[in-house]
Amino acid sequence: MRLLDFLKGERKKSASVAKERLQIIVAHQRGQRGQPDYMPMLEQELLEVIRRYVKVDQDAINISLDSDNDCSVLELNVTLPNDVEDAKR
Amino acid sequence: MAKIIVVTSGKGGVGKTTSAAAIATGLALRGNKTVVIDFDVGLRNLDLIMGCERRVVYDLVNVIQGEAGLKQALIRDKRTENLHILPASQTRDKEALTLEGVEKVLADLAGEFDYIICDSPAGIERGAQLALYFADEAVVVTNPEVSSVRDSDRILGLLSSKSRRAEQGQDPIKEHLLITRYNPNRVDDGDMLNLEDIREILAIDLVGLIPESEAVLRASNQGVPVIHDDKSDAGQAYADTVSRLMGEDVPLRFQLVQKKGLIARMFGGGNRR
Numbered sequence: 001m002r003l004l005d006f007l008k009g010e011r012k013k014s015a016s017v018a019k020e021r022l023q024i025i026v027a028h029q030r031g032q033r034g035q036p037d038y039m040p041m042l043e044q045e046l047l048e049v050i051r052r053y054v055k056v057d058q059d060a061i062n063i064s065l066d067s068d069n070d071c072s073v074l075e076l077n078v079t080l081p082n083d084v085e086d087a088k089r
Numbered sequence: 090m091a092k093i094i095v096v097t098s099g100k101g102g103v104g105k106t107t108s109a110a111a112i113a114t115g116l117a118l119r120g121n122k123t124v125v126i127d128f129d130v131g132l133r134n135l136d137l138i139m140g141c142e143r144r145v146v147y148d149l150v151n152v153i154q155g156e157a158g159l160k161q162a163l164i165r166d167k168r169t170e171n172l173h174i175l176p177a178s179q180t181r182d183k184e185a186l187t188l189e190g191v192e193k194v195l196a197d198l199a200g201e202f203d204y205i206i207c208d209s210p211a212g213i214e215r216g217a218q219l220a221l222y223f224a225d226e227a228v229v230v231t232n233p234e235v236s237s238v239r240d241s242d243r244i245l246g247l248l249s250s251k252s253r254r255a256e257q258g259q260d261p262i263k264e265h266l267l268i269t270r271y272n273p274n275r276v277d278d279g280d281m282l283n284l285e286d287i288r289e290i291l292a293i294d295l296v297g298l299i300p301e302s303e304a305v306l307r308a309s310n311q312g313v314p315v316i317h318d319d320k321s322d323a324g325q326a327y328a329d330t331v332s333r334l335m336g337e338d339v340p341l342r343f344q345l346v347q348k349k350g351l352i353a354r355m356f357g358g359g360n361r362r
């Protein structure tokens with residue numbers, strides 16, 4: 001039946017595209033759940049500071065807060081461009 | 090003690106009011122003393138769907154502000170025994186609802202009723218948060234469509250953090266997924282998310298599947314909750330949903346493409362969908 005699919009012009013069904021997009025969105029939203037309200041602002045401002053020095057994309061920064069009983073860890077991941085020297089402003 | 094169930098969605102226009110009216114009516118038809126409250130201050134609609142718009146005298150805001158007693162504001166449903174409606178205010182600003190006020194109204198109703206159904210406004214702001222804050226259970230109304238599913242997930246976040254149960258560390262709100270406006274033909278074509286996909290993405294229990302149905306518009310035109318139309322697919326699907334909310338195990342219907350029978354094909358349709 002592959003050939004038939006091919007002849008019909010195989011195209012990814014829009015519903016499966018929707019599903020993939022939603023899985024990513026929901027995973028992201030759930031990662032942010034229970035975080036303090038200041039996190040989006042903090043993320044935005046950190047990004048601005050980093051961008052003063054290095055050219056990075058909007059989604060190059062990933063910030064998360066993990067809490068145990070008696071300590072919290074703020075984890076910040078920044079994906080720098082391959083050639084950091086080039087990216088310098 | 091009454092069970093408080095919020096009907097919520099985040100996204101607007103997905104079928105909250107239709108569902109709240111049908112579920113409240115269904116619970117009352119099954120012998121439960123039930124009240125359904127319109128939390129959509131400024132945009133009241135529930136009275137129209139319930140067909141009691143001409144009998145609204147006082148509303149939720151009047152009660153909260155002490156201008157009317159609960160007994161005066163509650164409207165007894167004409168068709169269904171055991172069913173009352175508490176309408177929303179048409180005109181006042183949304184600030185008129187206070188957390189303390191809502192708490193008091195719900196506490197007073199809890200003494201009288203088995204089920205309190207809260208019809209939430211759209212959005213995730215104050216009105217929606219007030220409607221869900223005191224809930225024991227939530228019916229999350231979702232259409233098979235990306236923005237509705239995303240908003241439902243936002244609401245799930247609120248249910249698990251910004252509710253009385255969450256803040257007081259009690260058992261969490263019981264979350265139910267209600268998929269509405271489902272069209273099996275489009276699912277078959279691969280152009281509509283299927284129910285398994287939605288259930289998998291949101292990861293909560295399915296309490297009902299309501300097909301896209303002409304019966305819904307007919308019902309709202311007449312001001313008769315669609316569950317009274319027990320010949321219709323949507324009416325039957327809501328009846329199943331009510332049974333599941335009451336803890337019964339009912340098999341799912343209306344998820345598959347309806348094959349037309351020979352007679353129907355010969356006479357060109359005629360099946361009530």
Ligand SMILES: Nc1ncnc2c1ncn2[C@@H]1O[C@H](COP(=O)(O)OP(=O)(O)OP(=O)(O)O)[C@@H](O)[C@H]1O
Pocket residue numbers: 098100101102103104105106107108129134209210211269270271299300301302303305306309323
């Ligand atoms: N299963 C269905 N089949 C067909 N039409 C439907 C169905 N459910 C709801 N509708 C239609 O969708 C529209 C919106 O429904 P409804 O008012 O119940 O949504 P809502 O979520 O309460 O909206 P709002 O966010 O504005 O309060 C109405 O016109 C209604 O008739």
Ligand SMILES: [Mg+2]
Pocket residue numbers: 105106107129134208209210
């Ligand atoms: Mg509504």
